[in-house]
Amino acid sequence: MSSAIEIQGHEVTVPVRVRDANAWFATFVVDAAAAQDLIDYSGLEVTQPLPGRAFVSLGFVRYFDSDLGPYHEVAVAVLVRPASRRGRRSKIGAAFIHQLPVNQSFTLEVGRTMWGFPKWMADIAIETRGRVATCTLRHEGEHVLTLSLSRGVPVPSKGSSVDAYSCLDGVTRRTPWAIDGSGTRMRPGGATLVLGDHPMAKELRALGLPKRAFTSGSIDTMRATFDAAEVV
Amino acid sequence: MAYSGNIALVTGAASGLGQLMARHLAAQGATVAAVDIDDRGLAATSMRAPTITAYPCDVTDAEAVSLVVKRVEDDIGPIDRVVNAAGIAPAGALLEQSAEEILRVMAVNYGGTVNVTKAALPGMVERGAGDLINFASLAGWIPVPKLGAYNASKFAVVAFSEVLAFEHADSGVRFVCVCPPAVDTPMLDQLAGVQLFQHVKSISATAVLDAIEAGIERGDLFVFPGPGSRLVWRLRRFAPRLVWSNLRRIERRA
Numbered sequence: 001m002s003s004a005i006e007i008q009g010h011e012v013t014v015p016v017r018v019r020d021a022n023a024w025f026a027t028f029v030v031d032a033a034a035a036q037d038l039i040d041y042s043g044l045e046v047t048q049p050l051p052g053r054a055f056v057s058l059g060f061v062r063y064f065d066s067d068l069g070p071y072h073e074v075a076v077a078v079l080v081r082p083a084s085r086r087g088r089r090s091k092i093g094a095a096f097i098h099q100l101p102v103n104q105s106f107t108l109e110v111g112r113t114m115w116g117f118p119k120w121m122a123d124i125a126i127e128t129r130g131r132v133a134t135c136t137l138r139h140e141g142e143h144v145l146t147l148s149l150s151r152g153v154p155v156p157s158k159g160s161s162v163d164a165y166s167c168l169d170g171v172t173r174r175t176p177w178a179i180d181g182s183g184t185r186m187r188p189g190g191a192t193l194v195l196g197d198h199p200m201a202k203e204l205r206a207l208g209l210p211k212r213a214f215t216s217g218s219i220d221t222m223r224a225t226f227d228a229a230e231v232v
Numbered sequence: 233m234a235y236s237g238n239i240a241l242v243t244g245a246a247s248g249l250g251q252l253m254a255r256h257l258a259a260q261g262a263t264v265a266a267v268d269i270d271d272r273g274l275a276a277t278s279m280r281a282p283t284i285t286a287y288p289c290d291v292t293d294a295e296a297v298s299l300v301v302k303r304v305e306d307d308i309g310p311i312d313r314v315v316n317a318a319g320i321a322p323a324g325a326l327l328e329q330s331a332e333e334i335l336r337v338m339a340v341n342y343g344g345t346v347n348v349t350k351a352a353l354p355g356m357v358e359r360g361a362g363d364l365i366n367f368a369s370l371a372g373w374i375p376v377p378k379l380g381a382y383n384a385s386k387f388a389v390v391a392f393s394e395v396l397a398f399e400h401a402d403s404g405v406r407f408v409c410v411c412p413p414a415v416d417t418p419m420l421d422q423l424a425g426v427q428l429f430q431h432v433k434s435i436s437a438t439a440v441l442d443a444i445e446a447g448i449e450r451g452d453l454f455v456f457p458g459p460g461s462r463l464v465w466r467l468r469r470f471a472p473r474l475v476w477s478n479l480r481r482i483e484r485r486a
Contacts, residue, residue: 010280020252022438062259064252064438069280070259103261106282125260128442129449183436220436 007109014114018066018224024133024149025059026191026216030207035078038203039096042167044080047093055079055214056207057095058147058193060135061222062126068111071104072124074137076204082163083174083232094163094174099200101137115175115229116168133218143196145204149216152187157219165232173229183220190216241265241304241311243291243318243348246273248417249367250317252437257313258283265304265311267291268318291318291344301351313363314352316345323425326380334381341385345392353405360404365444366393370413370461374468374475377483378426397453408448410455411465412440431482
């Protein structure tokens with residue numbers, strides 16, 4: 001993928017920076033075979049932290065200040081083994097981004113063009129009420145999911161680098177992410193998920209969701225850098 | 233219910249809470265008219281945000297404000313949320329500040345709110361829907377030494393908002409007057425010389441915006457974001473002398 005592209009009259013160059021965003025996420029332990037079925041199209045392999053089990057995360061983000069403008073996003077990510085790089089295999093897991101609905105056209109176009117992220121257009125309402133943040137995802141009027149997360153306890157915020165994988169139109173790519181932030185909170189459980197009848201909800205149901213979350217968490221002020229994607 | 237409207241006008245949108253409010257609304261899919269006197273700041277607010285349009289305007293100029301409101305309604309459509317966030321806070325003892333400066337603070341913080349409200353509220357009342365959000369401050373209730381000019385302007389915003397809400401109680405328009413404590417924004421830098429702010433913990437701008445949305449949903453007129461803000465407000469009402477003795481104690485620590 002190119003490192004500078006022009007979208008809707010704006011030039012976008014990597015690294016793309018996020019200066020201010022709020023993120024929430026919940027991680028579920030699911031059946032590894034079902035998770036593998038879900039992401040088989042990418043040619044990647046799910047990580048099994050416990051035999052027969054895989055990690056799937058659902059997240060939602062409010063981007064306020066970023067090179068991709070202000071927007072809302074929902075992510076479905078599966079923990080995968082990193083694709084072998086020059087013969088060696090990293091032991092650290094990587095995130096495969098399976099779904100990435102967003103609510104603004106600019107970020108949608110950049111995300112698909114620059115990194116091959118599976119972004120598609122949706123209505124994403126994110127509300128916080130006291131200790132609970134709720135995200136409702138709709139696609140063309142149809143309810144996909146509602147995810148409510150209870151606030152966790154403060155944990156140290158440490159920056160991390162993650163490889164994000166995506167697979168669009170049969171091409172699998174790796175994008176290096178660096179994420180740091182302040183006001184990180186975590187807790188066991190803490191998620192309430194309601195699924196609709198949309199195809200994406202059906203995919204999640206095939207993983208055995210809704211169920212109790214393994215952990216959930218939030219980042220008050222998230223900063224991130226997305227580098228150029230490479231085809232793997 | 234939460235804001236699900238389409239067209240918002242936000243003043244003070246070049247920095248701080250106004251800028252975050254503009255981005256917050258744009259992120260959730262609204263079309264935003266960003267109003268400020270600072271063109272460069274507005275350019276930053278609307279960068280990469282096709283649904284944010286900059287309308288440079290001095291909110292103290294009633295005529296310019298009413299022209300902008302008309303332009304926004306012609307360009308985009310009927311406004312269903314107005315956010316009066318434009319404000320300045322030059323610090324200083326009242327006798328050390330010129331009368332001109334004190335009145336300037338009043339003209340921006342209170343006069344700006346009046347001008348924008350006069351221009352945009354009639355349309356919302358006529359349509360029977362919309363949100364009017366006025367930024368006052370906890371300093372709209374609590375006197376703060378070396379912040380008298382700002383205090384006076386925010387006391388005015390509080391009174392204006394309360395009467396306005398009363399006069400339009402059954403109009404279908406929702407009124408919120410938000411009274412935050414110290415918030416992490418560029419305005420806090422203007423307050424470096426104010427003793428009190430070296431002893432209070434500031435809250436995040438996002439926390440203020442989330443408190444506003446929650447307050448609107450509950451139907452609250454006054455919103456006090458941040459832990460303890462409401463308690464401080466109650467203390468001021470029921471134990472004003474306690475507030476003053478605490479302020480004196482803090483001043484003495486200087």
